Structures are given as structure tokens and as C-alpha cells.
Amino acid sequence: MSVIAIDLGHRFGRVARVGPDGGPAVTTTELAVDGVLDPVTALPRLIGPDPAAEGVPAAEPDRRAVLGLTVPDGREDELRYVVERAGLDVARVVPEPVAVALHYRAIAEGVDHTVLVCDQGATTLGLSVLAIAPDLTVHLVRTLSLRLGGDDWDAALATELAGRLPDGVDPMSAAETLRRALGGSDRVTEFFEDATGVRHEVALERGDFERAVAPLREQLLAAVAEQLTTAEPAVDTVLLAGGMCVAPDRRAEIEALPAAQGLTVRCFQPELAVVLGLFTLLDFGALRVVAGSAARPGRAEPGFAGLGTGYPRVAVDTLLDPEPAGAAAADPEPRAGSPRADDPEPAARQDTSSTGTYAGRARQTTAAGSQGDAFEDPESEADAKPSADPPTAAPAEPPHPEATYSAPLSAEPPRTPPSYTDAPSTPPPEFSATPPTGSPLDPQAAFAVPVDQLQALRRGDHLLVLWAWPAGALSARVRWRREGNAAGTGPERGDDVCRRRVYEHDGGFDLAVGRGAVTVTVEALVADLGDGCEGASSLLVPAAPTVVAYEPSVRRRFTGRAASVTFTSETGCDLPDVRIVHSLGRFRPTSIAEGTVLHEVPAQRLAAGTPLTVEFPLPATRGPSWLACFPADADAGTDSGIDLRPTALHRLRVT
Incomplete structure (x- = not known):
């Protein structure tokens, strides 16, 4: 029985199955085409119709599937449901970064190294650190997902192309077409049809593209450099994946980073890295994927007390309530012989005995075991044997009298000898699962x-x-x-x-x-x-657009009525071409098409706090009329960074 590999992303879906030549045959479908965004609808198109349903005899149809799981926003339950609904059995689910490592043959028996998987697709940039052990165990140390995918590149390029595209052309679609066509060339020309069907030529220069995406590229390289610098264990190889890494300069840009000097950067069929890696599981042996570092699980960064806390950690292994300096001197000398069973414990010892602090620490330790063996230590077994004199507590580790906290801030409690076996004890104090009001401690989050x-x-x-x-x-x-x-x-x-x-x-x-x-x-x-x-x-x-407020007004003159519109902004900005629209009726206009353009304000610099006033004649009308302003390029919207809004909606009505 053969197995098919399925990589179902947010924008593209890919399926790999055994081809006629025995190698992988990959089928790619853009999920956004024809409105197919739902994986339930997209997967049947990817895997194709069942051969048995078409009446074609098939000795062994594809029934098992290997899935790639997006990290960190894995959709395992959703993907399993989609695959099983399509009539397939889920054989295995593998994180996508692990599939990329399989594609590059980075996982093998006896191999011990650390890789950084840089997966830049249509929607996000995923950075994952994998520690590969010689026993075919892959440790998913950490992963980071950023909104730096191809859609963000296209949005930046669409802003650069504002005003150059014909009416009726989708800016995002045009930007994606030009970006893909540009590739590694210096200039590209494409034709786009406007709303009337007329073809228009649009050219894209390399310099314009680089200027538009420069901030995004800087963020991408900074994120990669940060992962290379802070990763533990140190990264020795960078693996590129995703459609955006097909760009010819992506590998060179990462190799030029100071943090990547001496590292190996590999880039081979990055757009198919996930699905081809899943396909290699057909011939791969036992593979174990675990979360966390190979040495020990990573913990939250110092400075935070952990789960449920809103307080910073004071310091690592620092007690908030240290023992008073004079507490040890108050401990009386031990008795010469064994006390009788009904002989009560001295008052000073009761305050510092194991019934207080020890019980509190035993509760924390016995989360995975019993309370009785919470503090059994091989080094203290000899001291626990009965002798003529009862054991005494070591003065170097005085117990702490405060027993209201469930655990100290330090990672491990100080070692203490076991409590008396023949001495009476008082009932342990009541402990609650939550700290008292005002306490800076909560259960630790690791x-x-x-x-x-x-x-x-x-x-x-x-x-x-x-x-x-x-x-x-x-x-x-x-x-x-x-x-x-x-x-x-x-x-x-x-x-x-x-x-x-x-x-x-x-x-x-x-x-x-x-x-x-x-x-x-x-x-x-x-x-x-x-x-x-x-x-x-x-x-x-993204940055909030600069608000440009406008307010129309009307004055009567001997020659007729004159209207004026005043534009103001709290910050300096470049005002785009603006059209002032006059509309009749009970409702204000919402676009240029709902009125008559009376005046056009050319693009110019608007100084901060300095009003710009334009005047023009207002035709005589009957009934209510409105004046509203709209950008001349309505398709650009707020991509120009300007938010044009009236000071008040009721002031738009001028008659």
C-alpha cells in the first residue's frame, strides 16, 4: 500500500505520491483560486478522484497519508478531520520543520548537530531550531512565527505601485505577478486589463522593488540573526524552505550575516521542501520527535516568576523571606537521651521543625510521587539510622519558619536531614493551592x-x-x-x-x-x-496612517455662493491628489461616483499644524447638498499612509 504526503498550508496545498518513474510526483494548488480557502474543499481537488470511482481498476489505491503540521499554530485536529473525510487514513503527523530537515537529509543515524529551519511562505516566516541526536531523535527546541510572508512583500510592493496601475486591477494580485516575474532580472514588464478590457503595460524596476521591500528584508534578516545568536546549542546549518526562499538573493543575504559566518546555508527546491520531506518518510526508519532541548527542557527567561504571576522574579535562587540572623541561637541544645512519647517538643523547636517548612516543601516535591519519600536522599541514609542520641538539625541549613507559601522561589529546596521518628509532632498547618492575597508567588511556570x-x-x-x-x-x-x-x-x-x-x-x-x-x-x-x-x-x-482632517464651508457672495475646504494635520505629511465631490439628496456621498467633482486639489506637502484652504464656486441647488473629499486614486485606499476624514459628519452638509 502506497502513502501520499500532504502539505496543506494557508495559501498553497501540495500532495506528493509515487509517480510512474518511482519518484515523487507533486501536485500544487493555490487555495485562493476560485475562492477555495476551506481545506475540506481543497483537499479532494489536491488528491484527485478515487480511481475506483471512475471505474479504472487499481491494484492498491492510496489510503494512507503523512501530514505536515504547521508550527507553532499546529492544526492537527483540523487536518486529521479533513484527511479522514477525504477517505484516507492518517499514518503519521510530522512538524513541518522536521519534514524540511528530512528533505535536506539532515537527519541520519549517528548525526549530531543543530539546524535552523527558515520557512518563508505566503503568509508567515517560521524560524525553528532543531537539535538532531545520533539516535534519530529530533528535538524541536523552539520556534518563532512572524508576519513576514509573501503577502507582506506584495502589500509593500502594491503601495509602491499606487497610481501606476489601471483602474479595476487588484493591486495585490498585480504586485504578486510582477514580483514573481521579476525574479533575478533588473526590469520586468507585464500587461494588465482594466475594467473595460483594455490592456495596459506596467513595468517594474529592480530599484523600485528593493526600495519597497527593504524594511521587510531588514526585519527578516534581523530575526534570523537573533535566532543564530541566541540558539542553544549553537546552530551549524541553516535550511531554507518556502516559496519566498526561491528568490535568488535569499541564500546570499543570510550567508552575509555576521552571525552566519562559518555556517552552511542550504537551498534546494525550497518551495517543495516540506512535501518532499514528508515523502521521504516512506523509506525512513524509526523517527522520534520531541519538544524541548536535548539536554533539558528550556524554561522561561529569568525575570518572570512563571505561571499565573504578574510579578517579576527578584533573582534566581533568592529567597524573598530569609531566615533572621538570630534564629539559630534560639534553638536549645538536644536532650541527652531519647524523650518519652508524651514529652512535648520545646516551643522554640516547634516553630522551626519539619512540621512547618518541611511539610510545605514536601507538598511541592510529591507532585509526581508520594509524600513519604519526597526527601529521601542516599547521602543521608546513614544519618537516619537509630542511635543512642536523637539526630539534630545541621546549624548550617536553618529551617525557615514561614510556612504559608507552597514553595520557595529557588529551583530546589535546601537539603535537610529527616525529621525525628520518635518525637511527637503537631498537626501540619493548612496549605492552599493558591498563594495568599498580596503574595508575589504563584505556582512556577517552566x-x-x-x-x-x-x-x-x-x-x-x-x-x-x-x-x-x-x-x-x-x-x-x-x-x-x-x-x-x-x-x-x-x-x-x-x-x-x-x-x-x-x-x-x-x-x-x-x-x-x-x-x-x-x-x-x-x-x-x-x-x-x-x-x-x-x-x-x-x-x-503597521504604522497608523496620518490623519488629515478637512472641513467644508459655504459663503454667499454677490456673484453667487463660494465654497471652501480647509485641510489640517497634526503631523507633516504628503497630501495625495484629492477630489472634492458635490452631491444632492438626503444622504452624503461615500465615493467619487456618487456625486460631481467640483474641485481637485493637487498632491502637495502639508505642514504640521498649518491649514491648507482651497476655494471654488458652488453651483446653485435646491434641497440638501453635501461636500465630501476623496483620494483621487480610490484603489490605493489608505496604502498611501493618509487617513482623510471630516472633522464632523454633520459639517459635510452645506445646504
């Missing part, structure tokens, strides 16, 4: 995982950040930094912790970041990694 559905809504100078919380996460780390030379007051970067209950109460997480472009990174803090992997989710929020 892992930082990415979040799903990360988005940001602009509200003036603020951002409302929204995301879907992973199961078990009670807090999340939110970081942001300004991109480029964004002007504004306040810090250029920030780092904060969001409590889940505060997030749900406020309906999101509010950030005061100004109006410039910012990158927001969110990672949820959890105690158990489970089947997931560590990482963070990032989102590039």
Missing part, C-alpha cells in the same frame, strides 16, 4: 509557549492586543518594540506580564505604543509543555 489568533486593534496611540489562551495558562509575557524610525514619546520597547483574569475583565491587553509601526510578541507561561513546543508568537503592526 515553559513559554506561543499563542494562537494573535491580533492587535489600533485605538489612537494605543493597541488592544488579543489572542487565544492555551489550556492551563494563567499569565502571558507581552513584549513590544518600535520598528524603524517611528517618532513619538515614551520608551521604544516594553516588557510586561498580563494576568489572564485581568485580560478577560478588560477584554484584551492595552498597550500605549504610539502611532508608529511596532512588533508585538506574546508567549503564554505554562507549567506543563505537554505535546506542544516552546516559542512565541509575534505580530508586526
